Amino acid sequence: MTPLIELRDVRKVYNGHQELAALDSVSLVIPAGQAACVMGPSGSGKSTLLNVIGGLDRPSSGTVCVAGHDLGRLSEAGLARFRRAQVGIVFQFFNLLNNLSAIDNVMVPAQLSGVKRSEARRRAHDLLERLGIAPLSNQYPMRMSGGERQRVAIARALVNNPALLLADEPTGALDSHNGEEVMQILAALNHAGQTIVLVTHDERLAEANATRIIRLVDGAVQ
Amino acid sequence: MSTVLRKTLADVRRHKLQTTIVGFVVFLSCVTATLALTLLVETDAPFDRAFEATQGAHLYVTFDATNVSEAQVRATAGLPEISASNGPWRVLPASITISGGRVRVIPVEGRQRPDGPVARLSLDSGRWVQRDGEVVLSRQLADETGLRVGDTLQAGSDSTLPSLAVVGIAVALGNDAAAWVEPSQLPATVSPNLPPAQYLMAYRLKHASTAADIAAAVTAISASVPTDAVADTSNYLDAKLNADRTTAVMIPFLLAFSAFALLASALIIANLVGGAVIAGTREIGIMKSVGFTPAQVVATFAGRMLIPAGAGCLVGLPAGVVLSQPFLDDTAHAFGLPRTFGFAPGPDALGLGAILLVVVATTILASLRAGRQSAASAIASGSSPTGDSGSSQARLTGAMPLPRSLTLGLGDSMAKPARSAMTILAVVIGVATVTFAAGLHLSLGLVASALTRDQQVQVQVYRESVGKDASGGLTEEQATALIAGMPGTARYVGVGHADLDVAGAGEKVPVFAYSGDSSWIGYVLIRGRWFGAPGEAVAPTAFFIRTGHHVGDTIAGSFYGQPVTLRLVGEIFDQQGDDVLLRTSFDSLPGQLTVWNYEVQLRPGTDVVAYARSIEAPGNGISTRLNRENGVDTAFLLINSVLAGLALVLGLIAVSGVFNTVVLNTREKARDFAILKAVGMTPRQVVSMVLASVAMLGILGAAVGIPSGIALHRYIVTVMGQIATSTGVPDVFFHVFDGSLLASLAAAGIVIAMLGALLPAQWAARSRITEVLQAE
Numbered sequence: 001m002t003p004l005i006e007l008r009d010v011r012k013v014y015n016g017h018q019e020l021a022a023l024d025s026v027s028l029v030i031p032a033g034q035a036a037c038v039m040g041p042s043g044s045g046k047s048t049l050l051n052v053i054g055g056l057d058r059p060s061s062g063t064v065c066v067a068g069h070d071l072g073r074l075s076e077a078g079l080a081r082f083r084r085a086q087v088g089i090v091f092q093f094f095n096l097l098n099n100l101s102a103i104d105n106v107m108v109p110a111q112l113s114g115v116k117r118s119e120a121r122r123r124a125h126d127l128l129e130r131l132g133i134a135p136l137s138n139q140y141p142m143r144m145s146g147g148e149r150q151r152v153a154i155a156r157a158l159v160n161n162p163a164l165l166l167a168d169e170p171t172g173a174l175d176s177h178n179g180e181e182v183m184q185i186l187a188a189l190n191h192a193g194q195t196i197v198l199v200t201h202d203e204r205l206a207e208a209n210a211t212r213i214i215r216l217v218d219g220a221v222q
Numbered sequence: 223m224s225t226v227l228r229k230t231l232a233d234v235r236r237h238k239l240q241t242t243i244v245g246f247v248v249f250l251s252c253v254t255a256t257l258a259l260t261l262l263v264e265t266d267a268p269f270d271r272a273f274e275a276t277q278g279a280h281l282y283v284t285f286d287a288t289n290v291s292e293a294q295v296r297a298t299a300g301l302p303e304i305s306a307s308n309g310p311w312r313v314l315p316a317s318i319t320i321s322g323g324r325v326r327v328i329p330v331e332g333r334q335r336p337d338g339p340v341a342r343l344s345l346d347s348g349r350w351v352q353r354d355g356e357v358v359l360s361r362q363l364a365d366e367t368g369l370r371v372g373d374t375l376q377a378g379s380d381s382t383l384p385s386l387a388v389v390g391i392a393v394a395l396g397n398d399a400a401a402w403v404e405p406s407q408l409p410a411t412v413s414p415n416l417p418p419a420q421y422l423m424a425y426r427l428k429h430a431s432t433a434a435d436i437a438a439a440v441t442a443i444s445a446s447v448p449t450d451a452v453a454d455t456s457n458y459l460d461a462k463l464n465a466d467r468t469t470a471v472m473i474p475f476l477l478a479f480s481a482f483a484l485l486a487s488a489l490i491i492a493n494l495v496g497g498a499v500i501a502g503t504r505e506i507g508i509m510k511s512v513g514f515t516p517a518q519v520v521a522t523f524a525g526r527m528l529i530p531a532g533a534g535c536l537v538g539l540p541a542g543v544v545l546s547q548p549f550l551d552d553t554a555h556a557f558g559l560p561r562t563f564g565f566a567p568g569p570d571a572l573g574l575g576a577i578l579l580v581v582v583a584t585t586i587l588a589s590l591r592a593g594r595q596s597a598a599s600a601i602a603s604g605s606s607p608t609g610d611s612g613s614s615q616a617r618l619t620g621a622m623p624l625p626r627s628l629t630l631g632l633g634d635s636m637a638k639p640a641r642s643a644m645t646i647l648a649v650v651i652g653v654a655t656v657t658f659a660a661g662l663h664l665s666l667g668l669v670a671s672a673l674t675r676d677q678q679v680q681v682q683v684y685r686e687s688v689g690k691d692a693s694g695g696l697t698e699e700q701a702t703a704l705i706a707g708m709p710g711t712a713r714y715v716g717v718g719h720a721d722l723d724v725a726g727a728g729e730k731v732p733v734f735a736y737s738g739d740s741s742w743i744g745y746v747l748i749r750g751r752w753f754g755a756p757g758e759a760v761a762p763t764a765f766f767i768r769t770g771h772h773v774g775d776t777i778a779g780s781f782y783g784q785p786v787t788l789r790l791v792g793e794i795f796d797q798q799g800d801d802v803l804l805r806t807s808f809d810s811l812p813g814q815l816t817v818w819n820y821e822v823q824l825r826p827g828t829d830v831v832a833y834a835r836s837i838e839a840p841g842n843g844i845s846t847r848l849n850r851e852n853g854v855d856t857a858f859l860l861i862n863s864v865l866a867g868l869a870l871v872l873g874l875i876a877v878s879g880v881f882n883t884v885v886l887n888t889r890e891k892a893r894d895f896a897i898l899k900a901v902g903m904t905p906r907q908v909v910s911m912v913l914a915s916v917a918m919l920g921i922l923g924a925a926v927g928i929p930s931g932i933a934l935h936r937y938i939v940t941v942m943g944q945i946a947t948s949t950g951v952p953d954v955f956f957h958v959f960d961g962s963l964l965a966s967l968a969a970a971g972i973v974i975a976m977l978g979a980l981l982p983a984q985w986a987a988r989s990r991i992t993e994v995l996q997a998e
Contacts (some may be wrong), residue, residue, distance in 0.1 A: 047996075051992050054900075056900060056991045056992050057990070057991070057992045076904070076988075077904040077905055077906060080899060080902050080904040081904065083899075083900065083901065083902045084902020084903075095893075095897045095995065096897070097894055097897060097898070099634075099637065100620075104620060108626060108630075108898070108901060109901040111625075111626035112626050112627065112898075112902050112903050112904075113902065117621070156901065157901075160902075
């Protein structure tokens with residue numbers, strides 16, 4: 001399979017603390033179509049790995065190539081364009097814009113890409129319908145349940161049809177029922193061909209839904 | 223060290239940006255307040271202060287040196303009416319050559335020292351004369367000739383004085399000397415063509431509060447010297463009247479600007495401190511949860527604001543004093559007075575105290591508000607994402623056919639109404655200032671142009687022999703022929719002077735009569751029209767106020783015993799003498815009038831100086847004056863420099879106000895920016911979004927600021943005209959705001975908002991997504 005993600009000798013340290021690497025010589029290849037689950041204890045570097053793959057953060061050294069883009073060569077604006085075109089990100093705490101309705105939240109990445117409002121609205125509506133929350137399109141995030149908000153976040157992540165979906169503890173802020181549903185959605189997306197990299201603590205969910213499990217300990221892949 | 227103090231110092235170190243902003247804005251406010259207060263003090267009875275500071279003379283008496291000896295003049299100091307005196311100084315008329323080779327005759331005074339018990343001179347620049355060959359110029363002569371220290375005052379060809387090195391420029395209250403030299407520099411004899419030498423004596427009188435007191439002193443002095451020895455007198459009451467007329471023109475605008483600056487400073491500080499404290503609500507909750515009492519919370523925040531504010535004041539006060547100096551120089555120069563001080567410690571200390579009081583009061587009010595919340599709710603309200611629904615504005619702008627980054631920004635502009643109102647207020651202050659300053663600048667330009675009339679009349683040609691004892695020179699016919707024959711003459715009109723007895727005027731009214739078509743000479747009409755037929759006249763506002771007449775009235779008077787009837791057909795903008803005068807045609811007055819001078823309009827492209835020089839042939843008794851040298855320009859240029867300086871400072875304060883609110887907004891919205899960046903918003907789009915959020919506020923600020931500025935402009939120009947100089951103001955002086963200027967002013971609102979927002983926008987664009995979202 002074509003490698004969608006390729007990390008070579010990636011190292012990430014914060015504030016110059018060389019002895020405390022969040023990521024330590026990580027080399028990794030994730031082919032397109034996989035549902036890779038990154039697991040590990042707190043502070044093991046899971047979120048940092050996801051941030052580096054998603055272009056939210058830059059590694060201290062090493063190279064990160066995603067969907068043919070060498071992220072180290074991209075400017076901040078280039079990284080932003082990469083994120084909106086190639087990556088969808090789902091956060092543990094949803095990170096929706098509270099002053100925008102559900103559908104407006106979903107439309108934002110498309111509109112930032114220059115997609116016309118009507119087309120963005122059509123895409124957003126389709127996604128909300130697929131995720132079963134179309135009736136809540138005009139609802140504001142703070143008036144929705146956690147599960148509903150996470151579905152909106154997933155819809156937002158998918159609106160530009162990205163090559164890669166990143167999910168950082170997507171069930172971490174949900175009860176078990178809603179967590180289960182969100183994982184099923186992600187699994188269904190993967191079955192439909194969507195490459196997913198997922199960070200979770202939940203061993204059971206990971207084993208049930210992931211096609212590959214990557215274990216991190218002290219910033220290194222085990 | 224107490225916990226509160228330790229926490230306060232730690233906070234000051236930790237909140238570096240906030241500390242810097244508070245310090246900077248308070249610094250700017252302090253500079254502005256110092257500047258404004260110093261100017262306010264300067265405008266408070268400037269003549270009286272200058273008079274006291276220089277031990278001004280109540281009375282100057284000029285003695286004809288051919289009729290009195292120096293010893294006789296000196297002896298007048300012992301008269302019982304005199305309390306102190308200085309002089310006598312010998313004064314000689316001397317001819318000098320000015321720009322373009324023209325010749326002027328100026329009074330030169332021999333004076334050994336600038337100080338003395340009475341009538342001390344203030345040196346503006348340079349030093350006093352120390353030896354022959356040096357000269358100190360009066361500031362008026364320096365302004366007129368453009369000569370500065372280090373230049374040479376060129377002697378005229380027939381001068382008994384040599385060319386002199388300019389070593390200083392000085393100001394004298396009420397002393398008409400144009401230059402001062404060492405007494406030994408003055409020759410014993412005067413050129414035969416020039417008036418005789420004189421002695422000048424300055425007196426302080428025991429009683430000088432009324433014109434009668436001064437008249438009594440003049441009588442006593444005149445009686446103590448030979449008959450006809452007293453050639454002329456001038457007194458401080460007249461000088462004060464003249465100086466007050468000049469200062470009164472500027473006081474309304476300086477007052478308005480100063481009050482505006484103080485108000486703006488207080489508002490911006492209140493906005494800044496209040497915003498900063500409210501932004502610290504979460505921290506207040508945490509402090510309360512670990513045991514800080516409400517009083518300790520308030521003390522901590524007050525300290526956190528007072529430390530940078532105090533530092534801002536400490537730097538701002540001396541900076542304000544230093545920056546005030548050029549303005550004070552310009553203001554005193556425009557007033558025609560010497561500089562008497564440069565620092566007003568009392569008012570400045572008061573201003574500084576008021577600024578710190580605003581800081582403390584706003585901090586207490588804002589932190590008490592936060593302090594009333596429970597610890598848990600303060601933490602929650604300070605940390606949870608704000609708002610649970612979108613605004614109708616956001617929905618409306620979201621549908622606009624603009625890039626999403628712009629519509630997001632536009633939708634956000636009113637998200638926090640109170641803060642948006644403060645941003646708008648900052649823009650209003652800035653735009654109103656710019657509008658007022660631009661309007662006043664243009665109006666003053668029109669006033670200056672109307673007073674100099676140099677667009678219409680470039681050269682005044684005088685027949686020196688008329689009205690004086692001197693004889694010789696060209697006859698009226700010859701002078702008229704000379705002007706008519708000059709190739710550069712486009713048109714000209716002769717002017718005769720006379721006095722008319724008019725009922726209700728209280729004294730003889732000067733009449734300026736024109737020998738031909740004078741409709742083009744450039745007096746701006748306040749109402750009515752220029753005279754066009756015999757028996758018609760125009761007059762300035764002061765005439766109408768003094769006599770109680772109106773345009774359309776007919777006045778009866780007597781001209782050397784012959785009855786005269788004039789119909790007043792127009793009110794003109796005319797500042798000359800005490801402004802009670804009439805302008806009419808030769809044909810309106812009985813008898814034969816003589817032309818004293820000519821108003822000449824030159825053909826386009828004619829060299830004004832060359833024209834003037836060529837018409838002033840030796841022995842023809844003709845002198846010229848260029849209208850552009852009327853001296854009005856200097857005063858107006860100086861007002862403009864004060865205007866520009868104050869506008870700049872207020873503009874900076876306005877920008878700081880916007881900067882402050884945008885910093886608070888972008889910090890509070892850090893999470894939203896991080897999310898937007900995470901889903902693909904580029905740094906440029908972030909900047910666009912922030913700028914769009916203030917652009918709307920800039921437009922709203924301009925919408926309020928422009929009419930406010932125009933209203934203030936209209937009010938101040940009216941006050942400057944009607945109250946200060948007893949003249950109505952022609953409508954044309956108000957109509958300076960054309961379409962393009964209004965568009966520029968509207969743009970100024972957006973520019974002020976954008977300038978204030980640019981830096982925080984760039985900071986928001988550069989913020990790191992992961993740091994912000996992890997902090998959440």
